Amino acid sequence: xxxxxxxxxxxxxxxxxxxxxxxxxxxxxxxxxxxxxxxxxxxxxxxxxxxxxxxxxxxxxxxxxxxxxxxxxxxxxxxxxxxxxxxxxxxxxxxxxxxxxxxxxxxxxxxxxxxxxxxxxxxxxxxxxxxxxxxxxxxxxxxxxxxxxxxxxxxxxxxxxxxxxxxxxxxxxxxxxxxxxxxxxxxxxxxxxxxxxxxxxxxxxxxxxxxxxxxxxxxxxxxxxxxxxxxxxxxxxxxxxxxxxxxxxxxxxxxxxxxxxxxxxxxxxxxxxxxxxxxxxxxxxxxxxxxxxxxxxxxxxxxxxxxxxxxxxxxxxxxxxxxxxxxxxxxxxxxxxxxxxxxxxxxxxxxxxxxxxxxxxxxxxxxxxxxxxxxxxxxxxxxxxxxxxxxxxxxxxxxxxxxxxxxxxxxxxxxxxxxxxxxxxxxxxxxxxxxxxxxxxxxxxxxxxxxxxxxxxxxxxxxxxxxxxxxxxxxxx
Amino acid sequence: xxxxxxxxxxxxxxxxxxxxxxxxxxxxxxxxxxxxxxxxxxxxxxxxxxxxxxxxxxxxxxxxxxxxxxxxxxxxxxxxxxxxxxxxxxxxxxxxxxxxxxxxxxxxxxxxxxxxxxxxxxxxxxxxxxxxxxxxxxxxxxxxxxxxxxxxxxxxxxxxx
Numbered sequence: 001x002x003x004x005x006x007x008x009x010x011x012x013x014x015x016x017x018x019x020x021x022x023x024x025x026x027x028x029x030x031x032x033x034x035x036x037x038x039x040x041x042x043x044x045x046x047x048x049x050x051x052x053x054x055x056x057x058x059x060x061x062x063x064x065x066x067x068x069x070x071x072x073x074x075x076x077x078x079x080x081x082x083x084x085x086x087x088x089x090x091x092x093x094x095x096x097x098x099x100x101x102x103x104x105x106x107x108x109x110x111x112x113x114x115x116x117x118x119x120x121x122x123x124x125x126x127x128x129x130x131x132x133x134x135x136x137x138x139x140x141x142x143x144x145x146x147x148x149x150x151x152x153x154x155x156x157x158x159x160x161x162x163x164x165x166x167x168x169x170x171x172x173x174x175x176x177x178x179x180x181x182x183x184x185x186x187x188x189x190x191x192x193x194x195x196x197x198x199x200x201x202x203x204x205x206x207x208x209x210x211x212x213x214x215x216x217x218x219x220x221x222x223x224x225x226x227x228x229x230x231x232x233x234x235x236x237x238x239x240x241x242x243x244x245x246x247x248x249x250x251x252x253x254x255x256x257x258x259x260x261x262x263x264x265x266x267x268x269x270x271x272x273x274x275x276x277x278x279x280x281x282x283x284x285x286x287x288x289x290x291x292x293x294x295x296x297x298x299x300x301x302x303x304x305x306x307x308x309x310x311x312x313x314x315x316x317x318x319x320x321x322x323x324x325x326x327x328x329x330x331x332x333x334x335x336x337x338x339x340x341x342x343x344x345x346x347x348x349x350x351x352x353x354x355x356x357x358x359x360x361x362x363x364x365x366x367x368x369x370x371x372x373x374x375x376x377x378x379x380x381x382x383x384x385x386x387x388x389x390x391x392x393x394x395x396x397x398x399x400x401x402x403x404x405x406x407x408x409x410x411x412x413x414x415x416x417x418x419x420x421x422x423x424x425x426x427x428x429x430x431x432x433x434x435x436x437x438x439x440x441x442x443x444x445x446x447x448x449x450x451x452x453x454x455x456x457x458x459x460x461x462x463x464x465x466x467x468x469x470x471x472x473x474x475x476x477x
Numbered sequence: 478x479x480x481x482x483x484x485x486x487x488x489x490x491x492x493x494x495x496x497x498x499x500x501x502x503x504x505x506x507x508x509x510x511x512x513x514x515x516x517x518x519x520x521x522x523x524x525x526x527x528x529x530x531x532x533x534x535x536x537x538x539x540x541x542x543x544x545x546x547x548x549x550x551x552x553x554x555x556x557x558x559x560x561x562x563x564x565x566x567x568x569x570x571x572x573x574x575x576x577x578x579x580x581x582x583x584x585x586x587x588x589x590x591x592x593x594x595x596x597x598x599x600x601x602x603x604x605x606x607x608x609x610x611x612x613x614x615x616x617x618x619x620x621x622x623x624x625x626x627x628x629x630x631x632x633x634x635x636x637x638x
Contacts, residue, residue, distance in 0.1 A: 049497065052493055052494060052497055056490065059487065059490055062483065062486065063487075100501055103497075346487070347487065349484070352483070352487075374494075381498050382494075385498060388502070395573070398567075399573045401562070401564065401575070402563055402565070471575075471576050473553055473632050474554075474580075
């Protein structure tokens with residue numbers, strides 16, 4: 001092939017070959033980078049996102065107190081400054097990161113802050129008493145930690161090296177609330193630790209550590225988990241001795257269910273493992289096996305554990321007066337449903353509904369509050385934002401250059417998706433109500449910090465994906 | 478503040494939220510819906526790989542290990558090469574791909590090269606015009622021997638050590 005060098009023609013000077021073309025022997029590597037384009041798109045969407053937050057706070061004030069005061073500046077401008085700061089750091093440290101993640105997260109966070117502020121107005125809380133101010137402070141802390149993650153983790157492959165450390169950290173954080181002294185039981189679930197004036201839910205951070213561990217472990221173990229086994233009913237089932245990991249994770253999830261008394265967290269950890277093992281091995285039999293294990297475990301728990309039994313009863317017979325009047329019964333769930341029904345299609349308008357009737361309207365039931373005041377149309381816009389966020393996470397995983405990064409991106413995106421499903425499914429009575437938080441929206445520091453770290457890791461992963469050597473072949477030259 | 482103004486403001490806010498959602502979807506349109514791909518003329522798809530395949534006999538080069546570079550042997554950027562790092566390279570029209578081929582016949586996410594146990598495998602990602610490995614359409618992931626032409630759209634490349 002190299003015998004006809006285009007150079008031969010040029011030396012003779014008689015044959016016109018047009019513009020000189022690179023020869024086969026010439027090694028040209030083009031590293032194409034378009035950082036400014038991506039970041040400018042992000043800036044544009046970010047201005048939009050801050051505008052939505054500001055508009056939400058203004059509407060809350062108009063609806064609830066009939067006038068606009070300076071609090072708008074604390075919430076709207078405060079969040080705006082934080083988001084723009086994050087954007088500037090991204091320009092420097094991760095110029096090729098995905099441009100949609102930050103605007104989506106800022107919008108969700110801002111809508112959450114506006115709704116929490118609205119509930120503060122209804123309760124008459126001010127200053128440090130108000131959950132809205134505390135949520136803003138937590139947002140600032142969460143963004144600072146997300147920035148630290150972006151600055152420290154310059155290459156996600158480093159995380160794969162620390163997979164067993166991640167496992168120990170994950171299990172340690174999970175067990176921390178069981179320690180006497182700092183462990184604390186709130187609303188029946190033992191998920192919190194109390195350090196001085198702060199209470200924190202270490203399991204929220206634990207889920208990230210476990211996602212890192214699962215990704216690191218499955219990259220090395222997936223061959224044996226996917227290749228061998230016997231066929232049954234058209235599917236290849238794993239060997240008995242390969243069942244170890246899934247049984248250990250199942251036992252851990254059941255332990256959370258029994259000792260920490262929390263159905264949602266247990267479902268989250270186990271669901272995360274199932275999805276990651278499915279993505280790593282592409283064997284549907286793992287999913288069937290896992291679902292079978294979890295459903296049977298949950299059914300046994302619903303018969304034997306009184307709190308799970310009560311949750312199931314409140315879910316199936318929410319409108320029974322017996323469940324409605326019971327302590328810890330379906331009162332909250334039913335009030336949330338009434339709120340959603342009151343909102344109807346386009347909602348009562350921000351600041352004009354009565355979402356504060358529902359207990360825990362600012363944390364567990366923030367979706368019911370938003371649904372009441374923004375209606376079905378607004379709720380679907382929020383679900384659309386979650387959908388886009390998760391789709392970006394899966395896309396980052398799909399385009400990843402190494403197995404660990406791909407599994408980690410899918411796992412982290414799925415954690416968000418599963419939380420949204422479990423919380424909104426619980427509030428709308430699709431599944432039994434559990435104690436997970438709505439990512440980015442709900443009041444609560446630990447969940448905000450954990451989910452911002454997930455966003456930071458996805459930004460870092462997307463930056464590495466686009467930073468790979470690339471070659472662009474265009475036709476139109 | 479009259480009832481009517483508040484009603485208009487609240488409808489306006491819902492429109493604002495949805496326009497944000499649609500602004501993102503619009504920016505992502507090629508990623509979500511793909512770009513329009515033309516069918517490759519039958520004659521071209523049949524003739525191109527044969528012409529390239531004829532002079533090339535699969536040469537076994539001394540030494541071991543997987544291919545380390547990808548060389549474009551025909552098409553708009555003939556002669557360019559790309560080092561193969563990592564264990565996967567995505568090929569397609571989307572800007573996220575490792576090898577971006579922008580012609581009318583390449584799908585958004587067209588194919589990918591994967592390193593499995595020291596061998597590069599090519600997998601077609603359900604593209605409109607398919608991926609040809611020495612003239613044959615690729616279905617399931619197939620091993621790519623060294624110096625064997627792979628055609629995507631109007632571009633042909635080979636893997637070399």
